[in-house]
Amino acid sequence: MSAPVEAPLTVSLVDPQLAEAASALVEKLVTDEVASKLARQDDTLWGPDAQDEASKRLSWVTLYESSKPLVERLTALRGDLHGEGVDRVVLAGMGGSSLAPEVICHTRSGSAVGGRHPITVLDTTDPGQVRDALAGDLSRTVLVVSSKSGGTVETDSQRRVFAEQFAANGIDAASRMVVVTDPGTKLGDQAAEQGYRATVEADPAVGGRYSALTAFGLVPSALAGVDVGGLLDEAAAAAPELQRDSADNPAIQLGSALAAAHNAGAEKVVLADSGSGLVGFGDWAEQLIAESTGKQGLGLLPVVVESPDAPGFADHGHDATTVTIGPAVGNAQIATEGSLGAQFLLWETAVALAGRLIGINPFDQPDVESAKQATRDLLDGDGTTGTDEAPVLVEGGIEVRGEWLRSPSTLVEALGQLIAEAPDGGYVAVQAYLDRLDDASAEVLRPEIAKNTGLQTTFGWGPRFLHSTGQYHKGGHQNGVFLQITGSVADDLAIPDQPFTFGELQHAQAAGDAQVISQHGRPVLRLHLADRAAGLVALTNAVAEVRR
Known part of the structure; x- marks a missing residue:
C-alpha cells in the first residue's frame, strides 16, 4: 500500500452571486450536521420516502x-x-x-x-x-x-x-x-x-x-x-475534510452551489477540464449527477464540453452553471481541484448533499428500466427494430423519421423543426448509436449545435448514455429535444445462443429509448445513416445551416 497522499482538495465559488446564493444552504447543512451524519451513514437525511433505498446505498462513504x-x-x-x-x-x-x-x-x-x-x-x-x-x-x-x-x-x-x-x-x-x-x-x-x-x-x-x-x-x-x-489513499486523505460540519467543507460548498443554482433555474451543469490531468472525469461525473438528481421533473443536467472555450461554456446563459475540473479559467463559476481519488469522493458527497437540498432521493433511478423494457419488447415482438418504419424524408442516404414532424422537405428543415421545439432554457441531446472509435467524428455535432442555436447541447454514445443521462431524459426537467442517430451495419455480429445480433440489439435499444422519450411528450428526430461516414459528413454540413 502506498503512503497516504496529502493532496489539496479545493472548491472555488468564483461567481460572487452564486456564492451568496449558496451561503444560506451552506449554513443549513452545517447547522443540521449533514456532513457528519452522512459519514455515519444516516439514512434519514433524504426524508422518509427515500429512507429504505438510502439504507442500502451508503457504504460508499467508507x-x-x-x-x-x-x-x-x-x-x-x-x-x-x-x-x-x-x-x-x-x-x-x-x-x-x-x-x-x-x-x-x-x-x-x-x-x-x-x-x-x-x-x-x-x-x-x-x-x-x-x-x-x-x-x-x-x-x-x-x-x-x-x-x-x-x-x-x-x-x-x-x-x-x-x-x-x-x-x-x-x-x-x-x-x-x-x-x-x-x-x-x-x-x-x-x-x-x-x-x-x-x-x-x-x-x-x-x-x-x-x-x-x-x-x-x-x-x-x-x-x-x-x-x-x-x-x-487519495480518497482517505480527503475524507476527514469532507466529513466536517464546517462552512469550508468543499463538499458542502459544491453541493450547496449546485443546489442553489438549480433552485434559481440554472439546472444545467456545464463541465470542462482546465488542465486537471483527470482524463475523462466529466464522463464519470455525468452519470453520477444525471442519475442521482434527474427525477420528479427536477435535477441537474450535466453537459460535458470539450474545453472552457467551447460553446455552452464560454457563452453559457442563465440556465447553466459552469464548472471547471481544475483551475478556474474563462467563464467558470465553480472550480474543483484535487487528486482523482479525492475528486471521486468530493463529487459523490456533494451530489448526495445537493439531492437533499433539491428535495429528491439521490440513490434511486426510477426511469432507467423503461427503456430496457421497451428494448426487450421490440426484440421479443415482431422483429422490427425501428428502421422498418417508413421515413418521412430521405436525403443523401439519411432516412429521417419522426411522427411529430411537419412535412419537412430537407434535412436542414427537419433539424430546424427539432430545434424550434426546444423551449427557452431547454436543451438538445445528441444520441449517437454508432461506433465511438470509427465514428468519432460525430462528436463535432455537440459544439456545432450549441454554437448555432445557443441551446445547451449534450452528446452521448448509445447505448452507453442509457446508463447515464438516460435517467435524466425521462425523469428530469422535461425541456429537452432529442437527435438520435443510427447507422447501417455492413458486417453484423451474431451473439452466441441469442435470437438477435449485436446490430439488431443496438437498433432495438435506439428504438426503445425513442419510444419512451416520445411517451414523455418530447420530440425525437431519428436519423438513420445508410453510409455512416458519408452520412456524418452530410449531417454535419446540415447542422451548420441550422439556426434557432
Whole structure:
C-alpha cells in the first residue's frame, strides 16, 4: 500500500452571486450536521420516502477503508496473469461498471489512448466496435465481465462472443474470465459453475454510480497495472475534510452551489477540464449527477464540453452553471481541484448533499428500466427494430423519421423543426448509436449545435448514455429535444445462443429509448445513416445551416 497522499482538495465559488446564493444552504447543512451524519451513514437525511433505498446505498462513504483488502488480492491476480503472458485487459461493462475504470486507467497513463495502463473498454452493442475489441491479441487478453445486477444485456452479449472466440482460438475461455458482480447474482453463479478465473464480489450496499472505489472500479484498473492502493489513499486523505460540519467543507460548498443554482433555474451543469490531468472525469461525473438528481421533473443536467472555450461554456446563459475540473479559467463559476481519488469522493458527497437540498432521493433511478423494457419488447415482438418504419424524408442516404414532424422537405428543415421545439432554457441531446472509435467524428455535432442555436447541447454514445443521462431524459426537467442517430451495419455480429445480433440489439435499444422519450411528450428526430461516414459528413454540413 502506498503512503497516504496529502493532496489539496479545493472548491472555488468564483461567481460572487452564486456564492451568496449558496451561503444560506451552506449554513443549513452545517447547522443540521449533514456532513457528519452522512459519514455515519444516516439514512434519514433524504426524508422518509427515500429512507429504505438510502439504507442500502451508503457504504460508499467508507470505501477508502473497506476496499483496502482488495489491493493485495488484485496485485496477486495481475501477477499470475502476467506470468502467463496475459497483459491485455478488456472490460465488458456499462455505466458505473465502465466509466470509473476508464477514467482511472487513462488518468494514470496520462493519455486517453495507450499509455502505461492500457485498457479496452467495451460499453457498446455496435458490431464494429465489438469486432475491434475481438481483433486484439486474444492470447494476451483477459476479459473482465462487470455487472452489478449480473444480468446486463450488453455485458452478457459481450461475454458470450468473447467466450466463443477464445474457444475458437484454442484458449480456455474460463481461465480468461474475471467476473465482478454483487453477491448472489446469476453471473456469479455462472462463474462458479464454469470455473472462471476469478470472481470478485462488490459491496451490494453501493449503487453503480457511486462504485468508483469498489471492486467495479478497482478490479479492471488493478489488472491494467494501476496502483489502486494509491487511489484509495487519495480518497482517505480527503475524507476527514469532507466529513466536517464546517462552512469550508468543499463538499458542502459544491453541493450547496449546485443546489442553489438549480433552485434559481440554472439546472444545467456545464463541465470542462482546465488542465486537471483527470482524463475523462466529466464522463464519470455525468452519470453520477444525471442519475442521482434527474427525477420528479427536477435535477441537474450535466453537459460535458470539450474545453472552457467551447460553446455552452464560454457563452453559457442563465440556465447553466459552469464548472471547471481544475483551475478556474474563462467563464467558470465553480472550480474543483484535487487528486482523482479525492475528486471521486468530493463529487459523490456533494451530489448526495445537493439531492437533499433539491428535495429528491439521490440513490434511486426510477426511469432507467423503461427503456430496457421497451428494448426487450421490440426484440421479443415482431422483429422490427425501428428502421422498418417508413421515413418521412430521405436525403443523401439519411432516412429521417419522426411522427411529430411537419412535412419537412430537407434535412436542414427537419433539424430546424427539432430545434424550434426546444423551449427557452431547454436543451438538445445528441444520441449517437454508432461506433465511438470509427465514428468519432460525430462528436463535432455537440459544439456545432450549441454554437448555432445557443441551446445547451449534450452528446452521448448509445447505448452507453442509457446508463447515464438516460435517467435524466425521462425523469428530469422535461425541456429537452432529442437527435438520435443510427447507422447501417455492413458486417453484423451474431451473439452466441441469442435470437438477435449485436446490430439488431443496438437498433432495438435506439428504438426503445425513442419510444419512451416520445411517451414523455418530447420530440425525437431519428436519423438513420445508410453510409455512416458519408452520412456524418452530410449531417454535419446540415447542422451548420441550422439556426434557432
